[in-house]
Amino acid sequence: MNLADYLPQLGQGLLVSLQLTVISVVAGYAIGLAFALGVASRNPWLRWPALVLVEVGRSIPALVVLYIVYYGLPSVGILLDSFPAAAAGLTFTVAAYSSEMFRAGIRSVPKGQTEAALALGLSRRSVFGRVVLPQGLRSAIPPLMGLAIQSFQGTSLAYSISVNELMSQAYQISAVTFQYLQVYAITGLIYVIIAVPSTWASVYVEHRLARGQA
Amino acid sequence: MNQNLITESNEIAHAGVVIEHLSKSFGSNRVLDDISIIVKPGSVTALIGPSGSGKSTLLRCINLLETPDAGTVTVGSQVVTAGRRIPERELLALRRQVGMVFQSFNLFPHFSVLRNVAFPQERILGRSRAEAEERALTLLERVGLKDKAHHHPAQCSGGQQQRIAIVRALALSPRVMLFDEPTSALDPEVGVEVLAVMRELADAGMTMIVVTHEMQFAREVSDHLVVMADGHIVEEGDPAGIMADPQEERTRRFLNAVLER
Amino acid sequence: MEVIGIVLLGLPMTLLVTAASFAFGAIGGIPLMLGLRSRHRVVRLAVRLVVDVIRGVPTIVWLFLLYFGFAIGVFRFSSLGAAIVGLGVISSAYLAEMYRGGFATLPKGQLEAAQALGLGRRTTFVRVLAPQALRTALPSAATYLMALIKDSSIASTVGVIEMVAAATAYSRQNPGTAGLTPFLAAAAVYVVISVPLAIATRRLDARLSRSHA
Numbered sequence: 001m002n003l004a005d006y007l008p009q010l011g012q013g014l015l016v017s018l019q020l021t022v023i024s025v026v027a028g029y030a031i032g033l034a035f036a037l038g039v040a041s042r043n044p045w046l047r048w049p050a051l052v053l054v055e056v057g058r059s060i061p062a063l064v065v066l067y068i069v070y071y072g073l074p075s076v077g078i079l080l081d082s083f084p085a086a087a088a089g090l091t092f093t094v095a096a097y098s099s100e101m102f103r104a105g106i107r108s109v110p111k112g113q114t115e116a117a118l119a120l121g122l123s124r125r126s127v128f129g130r131v132v133l134p135q136g137l138r139s140a141i142p143p144l145m146g147l148a149i150q151s152f153q154g155t156s157l158a159y160s161i162s163v164n165e166l167m168s169q170a171y172q173i174s175a176v177t178f179q180y181l182q183v184y185a186i187t188g189l190i191y192v193i194i195a196v197p198s199t200w201a202s203v204y205v206e207h208r209l210a211r212g213q214a
Numbered sequence: 215m216n217q218n219l220i221t222e223s224n225e226i227a228h229a230g231v232v233i234e235h236l237s238k239s240f241g242s243n244r245v246l247d248d249i250s251i252i253v254k255p256g257s258v259t260a261l262i263g264p265s266g267s268g269k270s271t272l273l274r275c276i277n278l279l280e281t282p283d284a285g286t287v288t289v290g291s292q293v294v295t296a297g298r299r300i301p302e303r304e305l306l307a308l309r310r311q312v313g314m315v316f317q318s319f320n321l322f323p324h325f326s327v328l329r330n331v332a333f334p335q336e337r338i339l340g341r342s343r344a345e346a347e348e349r350a351l352t353l354l355e356r357v358g359l360k361d362k363a364h365h366h367p368a369q370c371s372g373g374q375q376q377r378i379a380i381v382r383a384l385a386l387s388p389r390v391m392l393f394d395e396p397t398s399a400l401d402p403e404v405g406v407e408v409l410a411v412m413r414e415l416a417d418a419g420m421t422m423i424v425v426t427h428e429m430q431f432a433r434e435v436s437d438h439l440v441v442m443a444d445g446h447i448v449e450e451g452d453p454a455g456i457m458a459d460p461q462e463e464r465t466r467r468f469l470n471a472v473l474e475r
Numbered sequence: 476m477e478v479i480g481i482v483l484l485g486l487p488m489t490l491l492v493t494a495a496s497f498a499f500g501a502i503g504g505i506p507l508m509l510g511l512r513s514r515h516r517v518v519r520l521a522v523r524l525v526v527d528v529i530r531g532v533p534t535i536v537w538l539f540l541l542y543f544g545f546a547i548g549v550f551r552f553s554s555l556g557a558a559i560v561g562l563g564v565i566s567s568a569y570l571a572e573m574y575r576g577g578f579a580t581l582p583k584g585q586l587e588a589a590q591a592l593g594l595g596r597r598t599t600f601v602r603v604l605a606p607q608a609l610r611t612a613l614p615s616a617a618t619y620l621m622a623l624i625k626d627s628s629i630a631s632t633v634g635v636i637e638m639v640a641a642a643t644a645y646s647r648q649n650p651g652t653a654g655l656t657p658f659l660a661a662a663a664v665y666v667v668i669s670v671p672l673a674i675a676t677r678r679l680d681a682r683l684s685r686s687h688a
Contacts, residue, residue, distance in 0.1 A: 167539075188537070
């Protein structure tokens, strides 16, 4: 199968996909946490912008976000290359989705925790920062792991703005070899080989975490 | 509520239950160890003992919610031997003779109270909807819950739900009734309502096997007391007699702990 | 603003793709769910693998696979066919998981009560367990539907003329002047569709949890 010759090319695409994933997850989660804190804030100047950004980010398809960043922003003077555009767009989407997970995690901390901490005489800031937030983050880990795997799969959309990630490479190779079925099947398989064991691992981690809570 | 709760009780021959050399393990934990009991038709047997003694498991082996590893369960004339795979037909036949009331009531939340009692009759006894609902309403009235017929279980209190659960089982005219800690999930004041219904049933001559922590009920209503601990029968016999003067040390320890509460 | 008009031309197709693939998934999820709950370990593991693999392949790869790669005799998928079948298969996998979750969270007592009463296996499943399981799964399914509306945009990559394709086409035909507008218009339509759906879902969620206390 001369398709084997193309594996290195797919490998390079995979590398780009993974780079995009890491960037969008790391930056996205950081910004997402900020969004979550903003939404929970009592200051309306923080809350409303955060709320709007999160709701918009969760309502717009990731593909549209990518098009806006790559094709649309130039008209207001922001010209980004494919890769930075994809990184920015995906980061935004990940931030919006992850913020909801952070928020849910924080909300799931039993009220009794806050009450006990306050009763001990801890300041509100300490109570939030040292008691509530750590537990909230722990609860948020399972869904965040799932989101990370989904964003890896989501990097495939970057094909549509000409990023040379895995899906793009697949398209180029299939256009040359005409072996569409095989090429896309192998590509799908590469995604699966990374995503599926990761999902199993995250389920395992979820069980281990839950056991600690019981 | 002076009249018989189940007028049909005089028409149906209440069945006896015979358990022979029943054993059951969960993994390495031997929960039932060679248990043999005879329950006479029309009698009330109370199963008492500490948690983990196997009393619930024993009860659940009678209607095969648990499958015993060894031994025989006989309900009326139907014999079930452990070890072989029991065909669905036999299983259903057995379960249709035996009614069960659970600690957590287990009413169907998506059905109204009326439907909870009528639906099994339609399905199992083949009654028409009208017939089933009429019988359901009659039974609900006997326990004072006719006005709840069109409510859903979630809108009823715990005591009400349990009485409805009893009625749901009774509507199928079982020959034996099993009760698995029927009042454990209820406040004592509310539990009294349920125990009253159970007393009526006992008076009407139903064969009853009751796993309970209600010592007063056990002493006053049951004909036969079985004390279990660690998967064995420690002592059995006359309820008042055992409670006043237990022969076995284990029984003594258990009763002291329970009655001191 | 003719831009909105152009974008809205794609809306029917967006809705069609969403509805058709959701329906496909709602039905297709049932056999998968039965497989996941099978009594035979081999069947369970095999279906588990199938479901995980379906979900492991990114949507766009599935669509390309079906559109470019699938050929039986002279049959090839049209753009719309590939989109509906592709999204439908993926939806089946996700909905099967939700159905399974609905059953998994059923109180064990419900099954036991039905068994103790002597209701047959089929009656127990169809009249006692399934209605409750579906009720539990409904909020997740509603959330999934909202995600599916967004995923329908991926159909544009295989040639389905839905909203994103319409916006992109407009942008290409008016290179200098279009700018952000067509994409913002499309984004706005998605937001306008999503927000009421989100509110309805939240209300549905509250209603269901209340009636079950």
